[in-house]
Amino acid sequence: MAKAQGLTWTVLDADHMTQAEIYGEVLTQIGLKDRRVVALTADLAKSTKIGKFEEKIPERFFNVGIAEANMIAIAAGMTEAGLVPVVSTFATFASMRAAEFVRTDLCYQKRPVKIIATHSGTSFGQAGTTHHCTEDLAIMRSFAGMTVIAPADAYETARAVSACIDWPGPVYIRIGRGFEPPLHRSMDFDFEIGKAIPLRDGRDITVIATGVCVLHAVEAADRAAQNGVSVRVLDMHTLKPLDEEAVRQALLDTRRIITVEDHSVIGGLGDAVADVIARTGKGCAFRKLGYQDTFSKVGYYEDLLHDYGLDADGILDAIGQVLKAEFEADEDWEDEI
Amino acid sequence: MLDSKERKRLKDKARELRERIVEVTFACGGAHVGGAFSQHEILVALYYKVLRIDPKRPDWEDRDRFILSKGHGGIGHAVILGDLGYFDPALLKDFNKTGSPFGMHLDRLKVPGVDFSTGSLGHGLGLGVGAALGARVAGKDWRTYVVLSDGECAEGSTWEAAMAAGNFRVTNLTAFVDRNRLSLDGETEKIMRLEPLEAKFEAFGWRALRIDGHDFDQILEAVETSKAETERPVVVIADTIKGKGVDYMENQIAWHYGGLDEEMKEKAIQAIRRSK
Numbered sequence: 001m002a003k004a005q006g007l008t009w010t011v012l013d014a015d016h017m018t019q020a021e022i023y024g025e026v027l028t029q030i031g032l033k034d035r036r037v038v039a040l041t042a043d044l045a046k047s048t049k050i051g052k053f054e055e056k057i058p059e060r061f062f063n064v065g066i067a068e069a070n071m072i073a074i075a076a077g078m079t080e081a082g083l084v085p086v087v088s089t090f091a092t093f094a095s096m097r098a099a100e101f102v103r104t105d106l107c108y109q110k111r112p113v114k115i116i117a118t119h120s121g122t123s124f125g126q127a128g129t130t131h132h133c134t135e136d137l138a139i140m141r142s143f144a145g146m147t148v149i150a151p152a153d154a155y156e157t158a159r160a161v162s163a164c165i166d167w168p169g170p171v172y173i174r175i176g177r178g179f180e181p182p183l184h185r186s187m188d189f190d191f192e193i194g195k196a197i198p199l200r201d202g203r204d205i206t207v208i209a210t211g212v213c214v215l216h217a218v219e220a221a222d223r224a225a226q227n228g229v230s231v232r233v234l235d236m237h238t239l240k241p242l243d244e245e246a247v248r249q250a251l252l253d254t255r256r257i258i259t260v261e262d263h264s265v266i267g268g269l270g271d272a273v274a275d276v277i278a279r280t281g282k283g284c285a286f287r288k289l290g291y292q293d294t295f296s297k298v299g300y301y302e303d304l305l306h307d308y309g310l311d312a313d314g315i316l317d318a319i320g321q322v323l324k325a326e327f328e329a330d331e332d333w334e335d336e337i
Numbered sequence: 338m339l340d341s342k343e344r345k346r347l348k349d350k351a352r353e354l355r356e357r358i359v360e361v362t363f364a365c366g367g368a369h370v371g372g373a374f375s376q377h378e379i380l381v382a383l384y385y386k387v388l389r390i391d392p393k394r395p396d397w398e399d400r401d402r403f404i405l406s407k408g409h410g411g412i413g414h415a416v417i418l419g420d421l422g423y424f425d426p427a428l429l430k431d432f433n434k435t436g437s438p439f440g441m442h443l444d445r446l447k448v449p450g451v452d453f454s455t456g457s458l459g460h461g462l463g464l465g466v467g468a469a470l471g472a473r474v475a476g477k478d479w480r481t482y483v484v485l486s487d488g489e490c491a492e493g494s495t496w497e498a499a500m501a502a503g504n505f506r507v508t509n510l511t512a513f514v515d516r517n518r519l520s521l522d523g524e525t526e527k528i529m530r531l532e533p534l535e536a537k538f539e540a541f542g543w544r545a546l547r548i549d550g551h552d553f554d555q556i557l558e559a560v561e562t563s564k565a566e567t568e569r570p571v572v573v574i575a576d577t578i579k580g581k582g583v584d585y586m587e588n589q590i591a592w593h594y595g596g597l598d599e600e601m602k603e604k605a606i607q608a609i610r611r612s613k
Contacts, residue, residue: 070497
């Protein structure tokens with residue numbers, strides 16, 4: 001995998017396009033074929049890369065200015081004409097500034113508007129808390145009828161964008177700033193909304209990760225393997241609907257689970273997984289990695305992920321702790337699960 | 338100008354439907370009756386004279402779209418939709434009741450004929466701009482009509498939408514502001530000054546008209562003006578009276594939302610029958 005070098009990951013001189021660029025490109029290709037697709041932004045066409053759509057299809061592109069709530073309302077209205085609007089802005093504005101519009105105009109009214117929220121988590125590290133977004137998964141999961149996806153890299157983002165167009169109702173796709181290294185080598189892999197991707201099989205412990213943290217989970221698993229620890233890694237790109245079967249299977253097989261997300265530990269992936277575990281009634285050693293009810297400090301993204309324990313080092317530490325944790329296992333575990 | 342027969346038809350219809358609003362308000366225990374009466378002639382004019390709709394085909398793709406941005410006027414909207422045959426008007430006996438499809442703010446997925454679910458103020462104009470832009474992109478010739486309350490012109494999102502409509506020259510949209518000058522807490526001009534409303538909309542790129550919102554001739558003339566406009570979206574500031582048609586409700590803040598007992602109901606119906 002690509003390594004952090006200097007100030008940021010060296011993606012700009014890599015062979016791979018960034019997460020944001022590739023979705024801009026893929027969306028444009030979709031738009032050229034599918035005349036229902038319209039694209040909107042709120043003065044972030046360049047930053048979110050949805051501007052690529054404008055270059056090719058200006059008649060179906062709308063920049064509403066810095067007015068995120070209005071962007072959502074306009075997109076909702078456009079669906080009356082049979083259109084499928086794709087809107088893009090920073091996660092913090094899509095999920096919080098425009099929250100009530102997303103909930104009332106999209107979810108309540110079942111409008112097929114697709115939101116591509118960039119700069120999520122602390123990916124815009126130096127911009128500080130106003131531009132970080134560690135709450136969106138919790139907010140969006142709580143809206144009835146919303147589908148929530150956090151792709152791990154550019155290729156997964158491309159697959160998610162393609163898949164969301166004909167997926168019923170509103171969809172929230174959460175990506176980073178766009179400088180994250182790739183997890184996959186191409187777009188050629190099995191991707192299905194609501195279906196976790198198993199990346200490493202393991203019997204000792206399972207790490208369930210989403211978004212950029214998936215890459216770190218894989219690295220942590222590979223490092224753990226060198227010490228004889230068998231770590232299962234699940235890429236849980238869809239938070240809602242959650243692949244509950246994959247969680248239950250991990251519980252059955254490994255009985256130790258860690259969740260990792262570039263998000264608050266309140267209401268995101270960790271809570272979604274904990275909910276599934278709790279409903280099984282089974283004992284389990286469990287740890288949620290994320291921001292522990294705190295706003296992040298300012299800094300370079302990779303520094304922040306490291307300092308808050310969300311990179312491979314932090315995950316490896318957590319693996320060591322959770323492997324030592326005790327829990328109550330019952331005898332007829334396999335029969336009941 | 339309407340011919341006198343047509344004018345009489347609309348006025349009679351307005352009276353008849355006001356009575357039904359009173360009946361439903363009585364049956365359900367309470368409703369936003371003041372605002373339902375102030376918007377009433379605008380909705381009657383649109384539904385019985387202007388909108389290209391077919392109650393037998395509520396999902397007809399090429400119908401005109403209507404958005405009651407002031408969703409609390411839902412009782413007045415529902416009475417009209419029932420009268421037009423979108424659903425059995427007898428169903429309105431359950432308005433506001435547990436499990437009824439009719440809440441005080443209408444849900445498009447539950448009430449046939451409702452194009453947009455509203456109730457949270459400051460959404461309708463943006464939805465309308467989107468619908469109108471969508472029609473433009475899709476090459477559709479239907480128009481979008483939005484009725485706003487004056488109070489929701491204090492919402493920033495209303496002005497975000499107004500700015501977008503002006504910017505994108507959305508001319509297949511007509512907006513009405515039900516200017517009854519009263520919101521829940523009192524007089525709009527004392528709570529948060531809205532005037533000069535026409536100048537505000539014009540500064541946002543609109544053509545603004547000001548009319549008597551209870552006068553069918555003026556309402557319909559404004560609609561014709563808006564349809565003929567090719568450069569700017571048109572907003573019709575319709576001066577209205579909250580509680581219009583029932584003497585003891587007119588201009589009374591208390592009738593923003595209220596219930597009726599048997600005696601009040603009878604008085605209201607008598608007042609409506611006396612009204613011109």
